[in-house]
Amino acid sequence: MAIRWGICSAGRISHEFTVALKTRPAEEHQIVAVAARRLEDAEEFSRKHNISKAYGGYEDLAADPDIDVVYVGVIHPYHLEACKLFTNAKKNVLCEKPLIMNAKEVKEILDSAKKNDVLLMEAVWTRFFQASVEIRRLLTQQYIGAVKMVRADYGVPLLNLLRDPDGALLDLGIYCLQVINVVYNGEKPESIHVSGVCMETGVDETVTVILKYSRNRMATFTCSVVVKLRNDAIIVGTEGKLEVLSPMWCPTKMLVLRKMSQNPEPECFYTINLTHIPGNRCEADEVRYCLLNGLKESPVIPLAYTLLLAEIEEEIRRQLEVAYSQDCQSNMATRWGICSVGKISHDFAVALKTLPAKDHQVVAVAARNLEDAEEFSRKYDIAKAYGSCKELARDPDIDVVYVGVIHPFHLKACKLFTSAKKNVLCEKPLAMNTKEVKEILDSAQKNDVFLMEAVWTRFFPVSVEIRKLLAQEYIGEVKMVRADFGVPVLHVPKSFQKELGGGALLDLGIHCLQFINMVYNREKPESIQASGVCLETGVDETVTVILKYSRNRMATFTCSALVQLHNDAIIVGTKGIIQVPPPMWCPTSLVVNGMETQYPVPESYLPLNFTNSTGMRYEAEEVRQCLLKGLKESKVMPHADSLLLAEIEDEIRRQVGVVYSQDSQ
Structure with a gap:
């Protein structure tokens, strides 16, 4: 009798898993249902893969009596909720890696599976490739003597593919770490030393880890979402070495004492997104083996290994100071x-x-x-x-x-x-x-x-996308930034009265200046030239500023409380242009080398006083995430940025001749 699968999620990885199952005999594996958050997506997936049932909710999939095991392909922040839903419904579960965000959540899922007496397996597919099976056999035989060193690397430029990358460790490093765990047979390392680079979003971009094991055995790995590495692995013993050639995370070739060994995967007749994806069938076969033999965990990837992976990852993130909201949920x-x-x-x-x-x-x-x-x-x-x-x-x-x-x-x-x-x-x-x-x-x-x-602009999706493009040098080296913000607001008392902090710079120009500071990554300008017109109340009505940065890079902005300006922003690089159409201070669209993308803000249920004010939700959510992570400042709008803004504003006001009472206190 075939194992009857349910697929949770209609994303790319679920597509690949479904394709892999089709390389196995139908009398062994059948997909009977798929579920997605939107029924339309599930129905499209079911038509594409000839699946009889489609559900518009995961609860319906959990309630289906015709399913033996569920493949959980949602992204990992949602693994806990999904896995507990299915285990509580007495469904066996194969869940994508990483099983969960931290050790605490791993324990919660393991407890749920044990309580409900169902199979649970983390989909560390590398373990089930024939090359991995051969590696374990050779290590058991001590074919290369006593292993003294393991090295693995996995780096792929992903920032242009992922809108919200989860970090190099959880996306890529887990493959390196699981190889090391296999070689050292699930042993806990004696010490872990970590160094890495984090993105402003607070997740890791590149990480290098050194692990020391008993009997003076070592391991090291590097993972990166910004550069391509060799993506291989080497196991060095006292009598030789095994080399797992790229791609080490889905291996089909290795050198054993310099002799090539090949274990090709089956040919695929479907369009696939990832390398060697038919290899997923190996982990599906492992699930079938476990179910037919009444096992609640796989002997190849036992639950203790899953917990160890999570514990090591947690220590690595602790040293990097990478915290997810789930860590302090x-x-x-x-x-x-x-x-x-x-x-x-x-x-x-x-x-x-x-x-x-x-x-x-x-x-x-x-x-x-x-x-x-x-x-x-x-x-x-x-x-x-x-x-x-x-x-x-x-x-x-x-x-x-x-x-x-x-x-x-x-x-x-x-x-x-x-x-x-x-x-x-x-x-x-x-x-x-x-x-x-x-x-x-x-x-x-x-x-x-x-x-x-x-500084709410920093948290709009448009600004997030701009920072990503600049990090990738998508338009080459930035040479010029221009921003304008002018609105006739002199009828409003706080715009022209000095005691109320009036003036174009502090009210409007700050939006332009923070944008420039963001583009030039918080660099202090080498020179500032400002000119403006002041009202008789002593505050600035209109100001134009020229800022010069290192490497002959420039920026300019104009702000006015008297006239309506175009209120857009432009970033000019050596290879292209990024344009932020008005309103640049609360942007909902972005033009990159002539191609426009929309990023609408939610509708308001009440009238608003200012343009696109529902976009303030983004800064509020940033505050929540920072508090959950125990941070004292935002990495997107850190204290250093606030200080730099104030310093530049002070110099502009000095040149324009605007002095507040607070300046002499």
């Missing part, structure tokens, strides 16, 4: 307090409503006038309203405070909340000058709390 929502009931706070509250309530909740609001706070709380269904920020600071139920007061009051508000051990997201500009910014940063550091300037 809380079932509780991030609890927000809102300081101020002005227009920007209104839009922030609306933006939070576009995020799941299980992740974000506003629990309190404060204003100088209690009646205003109560009106705001009724409008947004907020439980508590305070007539002062001091009461908000004392509230024990608040995780983080959004500071939406106007910027002359940022210093006082931020110090109030940080001194009360509250995490803070403060509207831009963080303060009136460099001196005040340093004072706020010092208070946050002293009180060991998270602080971030709410």
Whole structure:
């Protein structure tokens, strides 16, 4: 009788697994159902692969009585939820690697499988290739003597393929690590030494690891998502060596004492996305063997190996300071307090409503006038309203405070909340000058709390894509950046009154300047030339700035509170141009070498005061992820960026002749 498979997810890896199963006899393996989050995707997948049943939800797949085992092909942050769904439904499970995000979640899945008496196997397909079988046989025979050293590498440029890479270790390094674990027969290393480079998103880009085992045996591996490595593995013994040729993660060739050994995979008659994908059939055959023999785990990849992989990966990430939200997962929502009931706070509250309530909740609001706070709380269904920020600071139920007061009051508000051990997201500009910014940063550091300037543009999907393209040098070396932001706002008092922090630079120009700082990766300009027109109130009406950077790179921006400008931004490189159409400060489209891509923000359920304000959700989610990871600053908008912004703004104001009372305090 055939093993009846259900496929969870209709993505690329599920396609490959399905293709691999078709290389096996139908009397041994049959796919009877597929499920995806969208029924349309499942139906398309089922038509493509001639599968009789398609489900628009994983719960339906779990409830199907005709399924013996489920292949879980969703991305690994969702493995825990999916695996527990199927094991609790008494379904056997083959789950893609890595089984889960950390050792804690691995234990949770293993416990669920044991409790429900079902087979669970991590799909470390490399273990089941004929080349891997041969390696284990040779090692058992001590064909190359006692193994003293193992080296493995896996590097592929993935940043142009993956919108949100999960890091080199979990995507690629797991293959190197599992080879080492096989060679050393699941032994736990005595020591682990790690060095690596992380991306600004907080995940690892390139990692090198040295592992020391008992009896002076060693292993090392390097993994990278930015460069192509040799992608081979070498096992060195006292009497010879085994060389696993590229691709070592799905091996078909190896050198045994310099003699070539080949184990080709079956020919495939379907379009496939990944190398040697028919080799997936080997792990499917292992699942069949286990089920026919009543086994609850594979003797080739036992659950103890899976747990060891997770524990080693966790230690590697600890040394790299790479933390995922799952590492400090809380079932509780991030609890927000809102300081101020002005227009920007209104839009922030609306933006939070576009995020799941299980992740974000506003629990309190404060204003100088209690009646205003109560009106705001009724409008947004907020439980508590305070007539002062001091009461908000004392509230024990608040995780983080959004500071939406106007910027002359940022210093006082931020110090109030940080001194009360509250995490803070403060509207831009963080303060009136460099001196005040340093004072706020010092208070946050002293009180060991998270602080971030709410430069919301940094977190829009457009900005994420720009940083990815620049990291890849997609348009060559950047030579020029230009940004403009001009809107007639002089009818608004805070735009022209000095005591309210008025002026084009701090209100509008900061958006242009932060964009330039992002493009030039936080480099301090070599020179700044500024010219502008000031109002009789002493604040700047229109300002144009030229910045010169190292290697003859330039930037310029104009901001105006008097006239409407084009409000776009352009990045010019030696090999192309990136254009950010208006509004560049809250962008929803991107033009790269003439090709435009749209990145719409969610619709608002209430009227907004400012353009695309639901995009504030992105900075709010960044705050949540940082808090879950125990970070005290964002890697996308770190404290150094806030300080650099303030320093450049101070110099521009000095040249234009704008002086606030805070500058002489």
